[in-house]
Amino acid sequence: MKKIKCTLFLAVSLFMFVPLIAQDAEESVEEEKTEQTGTKTQKSKEELIEERAALKLKQAEEKKKAKEEKAAAKEKLRLAKQLAKDKLREKKDKYLGIVYVPEKKYEIKRGLLRLIFKGTTGSFNVLAKGEDTPETALLSQYEGSSSTYFSAKVNNTVYRLNKDAGVSRELRKLSSGAQLAYTIEKKAQVVVDFVPVSSVMGAPEDMVRVTVYTTNISKNPETIAVKGVFDTILGEGTDYHFITSTGLKIKGEKKFGSMKTERSIISTNSRTSVQFVLHGQTIASPDWVSLSNRDSLAKGSWVPEITDDRSFNTVLAYNNSSIAVNWPAQILKPEETTSFSFYIVAGVDSRVPNGLAFIDQLNKKVDAPVEVTEVKNDQVELKKPAVDFIVSPSITDSQLDPEYIQNLIDRINALQSDPLTVDRQEVRQLNRELDAILEKIRQQKNNE
Known part of the structure; x- marks a missing residue:
């Protein structure tokens, strides 16, 4: 009897417990569903926020693009x-056949460079700017940059092209760059052509190719020579005013007969540098390159008198050094033209100017160097x-x-x-x- 009662008790207890287990299981399932639903709802909100953010970004980009296109x-x-x-303002050079637009002032901004030209004085300057280097003038800005200039010697008469009264000056704008044209009445025309170029293909412009065209506009044969004086400033606050490509450091007067060995001269303040490439492929080597005080070069003889290692100081100027470059004289027939080129190269952010590497690359492509050449119509393709x-x-x-x-x-x-x-x-x-x-x-x- 006791056994029957015990069995009956267990059965009743089991009958009552099973529904409780089932209820707990159902509640657990419901809780799990609720948690999953909550997660999905939360995820949907996050996705909505992301979608809205993406839409706003897209709209902003489209607005920016539309603004840029406009x-x-x-x-x-x-x-x-x-x-x-x-x-409507175009003119054509009678001797060179070059078409240009005359200007009073003109600036060119390309790559690292900014070139400034003034037509009334026939003066120019080159400035360079790097990522970490502020824009810096490569040549002196003294008296509107007029302390850098070209001179011409026609037979035995010397003309300073940016100052002498007997010289007319014209600034020319070209699609490739700019020109400064100097005309000595009934004697000669000197046109200095400036074209910004890059030393490395695809890189920003860091060089100026300077080409000087000299034309005899008289009725008789004339012996004409050109000299350039460049008033450098970057090296004047350093121990050495100039450095050549051979590593020669110069802190006093110096004179070179041609530049076949030294090839280039650099003036630097360590952050910004200017390099004059004066020998190499497509470049006519000069007769003389003189490093001296600016005033001495301006007032001295056609080929400057130089005392090696003499200080750049004078009574009127301290450490004021410049470069004078004398190119070979040419005997020209009436309306005959000769030309020569050189490069002014900028180095910024403490980098060495890349001019010689550029010239050496040209040397690999062309067999023979090009010296002073006569410009003829039948040579133009x-x-x-x-x-x-x-x-x-x-x-x-x-x-x-x-x-x-x-x-x-x-x-x-x-x-x-x-x-x-x-x-x-x-x-x-x-x-x-x-x-x-x-x-x-x-x-x-x-x-x-």
Whole structure:
């Protein structure tokens, strides 16, 4: 009997306990579902926040892009208008055949460089700026940079081209750079051409290729020579004013006959440097290079009198050093032109200027060095234009692109540079296209 009661008790207890277990299990499942649902809800909120943030970022980028495109279009139109104005002001050099736009003042900003030109004085300067180096003048800015200059000697008469009254001066703007043209009436024309270039392909411009064209504009043969005086400043606060490519450190007067050994001269303040590359491929080696006090070079003889290692100091100036470069004299027939080139190279952020590496690379590509050369029309090759021009009555947006317009102008100028080989039909077609482009630009301006 006791056994039956015990069994009955266990059965009843089990019957009552099973529902409790089931209830607990159900509650656990519900809690788990609730936790999962909460997690999903929370995750959805985070995703929504991320999506909204991404949308705002996209909208901001689109707004920025639209603003940049609008600014680019505005700049494009401005350049096109400027080109149209320049076209109306264009002149052509009688002796060189170069087409240019005359200016009173002009600046070029390219890469690391800023070039400043003044037409009234015929003066110039070069400034350089690096990532960690503020913009610094490579040459003295004394009296509007007029202490750097070129002189010409015609027979036995010397003309300082940026100061003498018998010299007329003109500043010329070109698509490639700028020119300073000096004319000694009925004697000679000296044109100094400045083109910013890069020492490494694809890198910012860090050099100025300077080419000097000398033309006899008299009716008789003339012996003409050119000298450049460069008022350096960077090395004047250091122990050594100049350093050559051979490592020669110079703190007093020095004179070199040609530059075949030294090749270049550097003036540096350790952060910013300027290098004059005076010998190498495409560069005519000078007769003399003299390092002396600025005033001594300005007042001295055509080829400066130098005392080796004499101080750069004078009674009027302390540590005021400059470089004078005398290039070879040439006997020129009437309207005959010669030219020579050299490089002014900037080094910023304590880097050594890269001019010689650039010249050495040229040496690998060309067999023989080029010395002073005579410029002749039959030496100029008329190259095929880099773009195909569109000669049609309707003007497209692509034809309003400033680069397209400049290429078109350059092509017309190239064709007209040699009257013996000019294709007059092509010139007429291209001029008609240019006139149509300029007319459309004027219409757009009137509709604004």
